[in-house]
Amino acid sequence: MSSEPMPFEDSRRLTGINLYFAGTGAVLETLGVPPDEALVRAWRKQVSLARDALGWPHAPLFERQHVGGAALAFEAPVDQLYSATEVNEWAWLATLADASAVNVGLHAPGHPATWDNDSAFHTLRAFVAAERRPELLALVRAAGARGIAALADEDALSIGEGIGSRVWPISELPIVTAVDWPSLHDIPVAVVTGSNGKTTTVRLLAAMASAHGWHAGHSCTDGVFIDGQAIDTGDFSGPAGAREVLRQPTVEAAILETARGGILRRGLAVQRANVAVVTNVSDDHFGEYGIHNLDDLTEVKLTVARVLGHDGLLVLNADDAMLVKHAETIVAPLAWFSLDDTHRLLLAHRERGGSTCGVRDGHLRLFHQGIDHDLGIVADMPLSFVGSATYNVANISAAALAATALGIPADTIGKVLARFGSTHADNPGRLQHWKFGQLQVFVDYAHNPEGLRGLLGVAMSAGSSGRLGLVLGQAGNREDAEICELAAVTASFNPQRVVLKDIEGMLRGRQPGDVTDILRAELLRQAMSADTIVDSLDEIDAVRGLLNWAQDGDLLVLPTHGTQARQAVVALLDQLQATDWLAGTPLP
Numbered sequence: 001m002s003s004e005p006m007p008f009e010d011s012r013r014l015t016g017i018n019l020y021f022a023g024t025g026a027v028l029e030t031l032g033v034p035p036d037e038a039l040v041r042a043w044r045k046q047v048s049l050a051r052d053a054l055g056w057p058h059a060p061l062f063e064r065q066h067v068g069g070a071a072l073a074f075e076a077p078v079d080q081l082y083s084a085t086e087v088n089e090w091a092w093l094a095t096l097a098d099a100s101a102v103n104v105g106l107h108a109p110g111h112p113a114t115w116d117n118d119s120a121f122h123t124l125r126a127f128v129a130a131e132r133r134p135e136l137l138a139l140v141r142a143a144g145a146r147g148i149a150a151l152a153d154e155d156a157l158s159i160g161e162g163i164g165s166r167v168w169p170i171s172e173l174p175i176v177t178a179v180d181w182p183s184l185h186d187i188p189v190a191v192v193t194g195s196n197g198k199t200t201t202v203r204l205l206a207a208m209a210s211a212h213g214w215h216a217g218h219s220c221t222d223g224v225f226i227d228g229q230a231i232d233t234g235d236f237s238g239p240a241g242a243r244e245v246l247r248q249p250t251v252e253a254a255i256l257e258t259a260r261g262g263i264l265r266r267g268l269a270v271q272r273a274n275v276a277v278v279t280n281v282s283d284d285h286f287g288e289y290g291i292h293n294l295d296d297l298t299e300v301k302l303t304v305a306r307v308l309g310h311d312g313l314l315v316l317n318a319d320d321a322m323l324v325k326h327a328e329t330i331v332a333p334l335a336w337f338s339l340d341d342t343h344r345l346l347l348a349h350r351e352r353g354g355s356t357c358g359v360r361d362g363h364l365r366l367f368h369q370g371i372d373h374d375l376g377i378v379a380d381m382p383l384s385f386v387g388s389a390t391y392n393v394a395n396i397s398a399a400a401l402a403a404t405a406l407g408i409p410a411d412t413i414g415k416v417l418a419r420f421g422s423t424h425a426d427n428p429g430r431l432q433h434w435k436f437g438q439l440q441v442f443v444d445y446a447h448n449p450e451g452l453r454g455l456l457g458v459a460m461s462a463g464s465s466g467r468l469g470l471v472l473g474q475a476g477n478r479e480d481a482e483i484c485e486l487a488a489v490t491a492s493f494n495p496q497r498v499v500l501k502d503i504e505g506m507l508r509g510r511q512p513g514d515v516t517d518i519l520r521a522e523l524l525r526q527a528m529s530a531d532t533i534v535d536s537l538d539e540i541d542a543v544r545g546l547l548n549w550a551q552d553g554d555l556l557v558l559p560t561h562g563t564q565a566r567q568a569v570v571a572l573l574d575q576l577q578a579t580d581w582l583a584g585t586p587l588p
Helices: 039-052 082-096 117-131 134-145 198-211 239-246 260-265 294-307 320-331 344-351 390-405 410-419 449-460 480-492 514-525 539-549 563-578
Strands: 010-013 026-030 061-066 069-075 150-152 155-161 164-169 187-193 216-220 221-225 229-233 253-257 273-279 308-317 334-338 355-360 363-368 371-377 432-436 439-444 468-472 497-500 532-536 555-559
Touching: 010 082, 026 082, 026 363, 039 069, 039 117, 061 334, 069 082, 082 117, 082 468, 117 198, 117 514, 155 555, 164 294, 164 563, 187 198, 187 294, 198 216, 198 253, 198 390, 198 410, 216 239, 221 239, 221 371, 229 239, 239 253, 239 390, 253 260, 273 294, 273 390, 273 432, 294 308, 294 320, 294 514, 308 410, 308 555, 334 344, 334 390, 334 468, 344 355, 344 363, 344 410, 355 390, 363 390, 432 563, 439 449, 449 468, 449 480, 449 555, 468 539, 480 514, 497 514
Parallel strands: 187 253, 187 273, 216 253, 273 308, 308 334, 334 355, 439 555, 468 497, 468 555, 497 532
Antiparallel strands: 010 026, 026 069, 061 069, 150 155, 155 164, 216 221, 221 229, 355 363, 363 371, 432 439
16 A cells, blocks of 8 residues: 555535535545646546446536635435545546556555456445445435425434424334325424624524524524523534434424535535525635635535525625625525615615615614515614624624514514513623623624624724723634734724633644734734733633733623633623622632
């Protein structure tokens, strides 16, 4: 076996509708410069040969070139996805070996040989025989024929959704005729994606669903929740969280946060939804899975449109230039929201009878099915922070459109908007605010430059007369340029103290202190004084250090990302408020 590294960066299963196609399959990320046309043509030929040998149906093959290589993807049967990754890896290695681009002996024991097709196909047939589950395939097809969702993973198959679902262990699947099909059905489903505002929009929409009388389930970066109660904690903004919600037997409506990473790694868990929301698109996560610019990222976010039928609705932000640009390629019915209800796009969309939501004369106006609804005074809605949190006004507008698409009446939507956000329990970790005398403290998840800019803008409008201090950190899987931009946004607000931190569990390939070194260097380059910048790599210690530094009248902004860290910070601030703590006195 050769000791050479494999000439691809990643090879993985696609378990649902994805960036490339509306099915299941596999994708391989090549390493290095994008392959030329001859190599891609040869890869296509090898995949076709393998499909013939394995008896797989032929379907389109997909190639997506980018600056770091290419993504090579194809559809495959849902019960043979590990085998599909083996086919993809063999096809690429065999292509490179034929072109003398790699050593022909580059081979991992037990995997298909690149120099002998007969041997390779023998090995691949063995993989397929070990993996294939005809009973799974039959059930998935039977559910599809009946228009019912079927969700499969390594452990279980579920047919139907929520109260209309049934779950079987993957090793104990029934035959098609043994399934009680009349008892199975789908439920109202909303999926929410975007660079910022996903979790707030999901929580707000779940509250609207509950107010409508449904037992609502939602998944987000904080966990899985049924009727507002957590049944699982952690980041569940991907397919696993969606499946967990949709398999709960009490759930009557599902609101699913759908993050970029899950879409790219595995695809979507859901096969259909009533409504999908894209809140916005901004610079974030560049460099992963071949996504290097805003056009790429917008295409990823808009994957959610693939799960909408002719009666579904795609809710988009008219104030986001990338979404407006890419909307021209979407065939699903659209709804638009904006901070300005007289936005040209909204006006034109209403002329055609489309749904819109925006702010007019200080009121939030929802237009749906020819009726103009007044949802209330925006400044009176707690999430808007007296109207200054314009990014939350956008989230409110998106949620209102999604709710009406689910069939929730405008009156119910307005009542929820009038109260949601009035307590910290409504939207934990998102624009939470405390006052200690004249000291003001904000806690938020702001995790990218656009999010931090919005948070600092709201905080600065709160009327503090003193100094600005904040904690600053970033996950390690961001490109250096993105980390630098976060520091540049910080410097533009001229803080008098910045405490640099690592984010526990989010180093993602970097060493402790690597991210803070980049942040410090950029802050200094932005002409911040070195004595205003301190390191405190632990998130909790960083917050305590800033509280000890604070004086009455100051403004502290605490972007807090780790779930445990956020809970600890909120508990500390609640304790300080309960004991009438004031800046300048010792912390407990």
